[in-house]
Amino acid sequence: MEQPTEQLTFDFDKVQPHFNTESPDDIKLTLGEFSGPLDLLLFLIKQEQANIFDIPIAKIADEYLKYIRLMKSLDISLAADFIVMAATLIEIKSKMLLPREIFGEAEADAEDPRQELIDRLLEHQKFKNAAEVLYEFSIVEQAVFTRGQIESDENNVETNASVFDLLAVFQKILARHVKEVQMEIAREEISLAEMLKRIRERIYNAGEIDLVEIFQTMRTKQEIVLAFIAVLELVRTESVKLTQSATFGEIILRKI
Amino acid sequence: MDLAIEEKQPRSIGEIVSIVEALIFVADEPITSKLLAEVLDENRETVESAIENLVREYDGRESGLQIREIAGGWQLGTRTEFHDEVRKFLKTRPNARLSLAALETLAVIAYKQPATIPEILEIRGVQSASAIKTLLDKRLIAAKGRKETVGRPMQYGTSKDFLIQFGLKDLSELPSIEDFEDLTSGSV
């Protein structure tokens, strides 16, 4: 079950994205990897050497928007979450411009419009640090190797499954199936030659097959009749044998 | 491909013994002293005396393991005295692993239950008899009576063990197609 994996590699030492704005018409952007809008904001705050508890919101919002615009101009698809954050920043910025008295509160008690954002940034920062520690753990772990195959190991390639594997596998089967069914719907009536070919293929693929199984996959009475004739024809003309080990037991079609 | 190891101090014999041990351990097949010498970039005599050291060490401390020469190479294995216990362990080992064929069959049964062999064949497009046997042996599925149609085929459904092994409270906890779409359509 080969799944597409994310192509981005992860490296904390990697050059963080930044603008080189030497001249107004020569803006260079070094793209890095941001895991989300909060990550980008943290980066911008760091770049401005600003205090996270006292974010210069106007400046940071401008930088953020500049980045977003650049990403767009470079046709880099942006997750909606980046846009939502842009709106949040603009909203906070406009609130900051209003004199606090407007809300009828004493300045000291008035809630800082930035507070919610600060809380989210702090919370996010915690997990970002945790991610960094996990990364360090994995580096150490990659230096330890476990033993090679030994005799008692099973040789077949096996899968250790989860419920999502079940679902993924099931969907693949269905996708496979839909294609087959669509092909079959196109042909209205099956000819004896086609039926011969189909049954021959099934027997040759499976080695042996229960006669009942063949009939059960037929959709119409006509198909069952054709299948019956086809089986007789195969036994007569080709290396296919019918066996029944007990009276009323299952009848097996076998390739000789 | 440049796999050269940085220039280092010459290794002590103890270090060479340890690396030889590590390499014999990770190798899938008996590893020759020639190959060991190449990887370590040491001469063959040095490596061979390291192996000798190692063999003596394992014998000396009556380890549960032994370094054996086999098919011209060296291999780590359990000592024959303990084969009873090893065999007992191998039998008790919880084996929740499934082949892809068994997994596919289980998926069909889980989502389409109760399902008959012809129905599973119809969906998977291949014979599933041996996969079904595996699943029955592992008690992940159980027979659920016969279907009242031509041939009265046996129907199969998932078992209680299936719920336990896959960590489900009941069948309604199986991820739905929608859950999966949530994951595949989302962008980061």
Place this chain on the structure above:
Amino acid sequence: MDLAIEEKQPRSIGEIVSIVEALIFVADEPITSKLLAEVLDENRETVESAIENLVREYDGRESGLQIREIAGGWQLGTRTEFHDEVRKFLKTRPNARLSLAALETLAVIAYKQPATIPEILEIRGVQSASAIKTLLDKRLIAAKGRKETVGRPMQYGTSKDFLIQFGLKDLSELPSIEDFEDLTSGSV
């Protein structure tokens, strides 16, 4: 199922150490002291002191291998010092790395488990569906049933493979999330 080994003389501690060593080697996953005790039909304390002995022995003789506690069990692995040589021999490179998004999502799930997609979104500020899919594919997380709230969203937690890949004995070995709160300086 009768797996009893014939009645024998009581085993010496040295013998128990050797068998424990053989079993840890044979097991293809970390093996718990509980399972070791069952297979040996000895009590857990005996087995645990045998393991201790073994760990000391491997450390003492500066083996190329080490006995480690990981994911709740014991495993034999190469010593980190020799990773260059081992990698050269196996011709492997360090594993494919996780994206920053996937790693952050994993951190959130590890600390908040069981966690739902909306909860992860809240902390990361970004949709995490594809990161979750990657983590499921890599078996670092697993679905842990549904949360009994609106929409019954699927909950995720870390897996045994997570412990193994990150070299953790158990989840309690994760540094506390509060340790990461050293942000009072305001520097990011």
